[in-house]
Amino acid sequence: MNLIIDIGNTCVKLVCFDHNEVVEELRIDAGEEQRLDSFCHKYPFEKSILSSVVQVNDKFLVTLKDQSFPVLELKSGITPVPITNSYGTPYTLGTDRLAAVVGANYLSPNCDILVIDIGTCITYDFITAAGDYKGGNISLGPTMRLKALHHFTSKLPLVEKKGTYSMIGTSTETAIRSGVMIGIKNEIEGYVNAFAEKHSSLLVYLTGGVHLDLHFSEKMPIFANNYIVPIGLNRILEYNYELK
Numbered sequence: 001m002n003l004i005i006d007i008g009n010t011c012v013k014l015v016c017f018d019h020n021e022v023v024e025e026l027r028i029d030a031g032e033e034q035r036l037d038s039f040c041h042k043y044p045f046e047k048s049i050l051s052s053v054v055q056v057n058d059k060f061l062v063t064l065k066d067q068s069f070p071v072l073e074l075k076s077g078i079t080p081v082p083i084t085n086s087y088g089t090p091y092t093l094g095t096d097r098l099a100a101v102v103g104a105n106y107l108s109p110n111c112d113i114l115v116i117d118i119g120t121c122i123t124y125d126f127i128t129a130a131g132d133y134k135g136g137n138i139s140l141g142p143t144m145r146l147k148a149l150h151h152f153t154s155k156l157p158l159v160e161k162k163g164t165y166s167m168i169g170t171s172t173e174t175a176i177r178s179g180v181m182i183g184i185k186n187e188i189e190g191y192v193n194a195f196a197e198k199h200s201s202l203l204v205y206l207t208g209g210v211h212l213d214l215h216f217s218e219k220m221p222i223f224a225n226n227y228i229v230p231i232g233l234n235r236i237l238e239y240n241y242e243l244k
Helices: 033-042 060-063 095-107 142-151 172-198 227-242
Strands: 001-008 011-017 021-030 047-052 071-073 113-118 121-127 132-140 203-208 222-223
Touching: 001 113, 001 227, 011 033, 011 203, 011 227, 021 033, 021 095, 033 060, 047 095, 047 227, 060 071, 095 113, 095 132, 095 227, 113 172, 132 142, 142 172, 203 227
Parallel strands: 001 047, 047 071, 113 203, 203 222
Antiparallel strands: 001 011, 011 021, 113 121, 121 132
């Protein structure tokens, strides 16, 4: 069994894989080392991979080092991956973005794929049918947009993303939420349509913790998969052991 550790901006995701199948996912905070240790002892893990987009605290790392199985730390531009990475600055590429395109390419080989991850940030990443990662874009996620409207103005309130919104807001709260959420919806649909015009056989993978009511052509193959990053990390882990 493999332990996948995906540390993002908001939480730590622990995923247990039995070969290529997800057995269990657990979300914890960075300071919950006891829960990490308990999860590590719950299954007979043989190896693990760590991906992080933030600085990992020392206690967390010490807890990992105390386990009986080896832990591979994913480093962009250094750790071997089963795709071609054509990103202009490979060492600065977020490991979550790298893992996402590896996961998408593993699930749908020989396809042009756009991966959209909607979380703290919204990332758009494109990999070709030949397995060549070309790069992508980074945009503000909904919470960051809502906080920015509050922080950089003197009177606009801080609004939660959960709640009603419509094409025309009827109060300051709904105007802010509608502007942010509908703006994100239009942004994503615009990206998908623009890529589809250039790549007729485009596949799209949607992942992340935010769900939107998106509208695309019925002919457009859209797949929602919240495990696309862990799947990619698991594939990178297995690939590195295949090279030994």
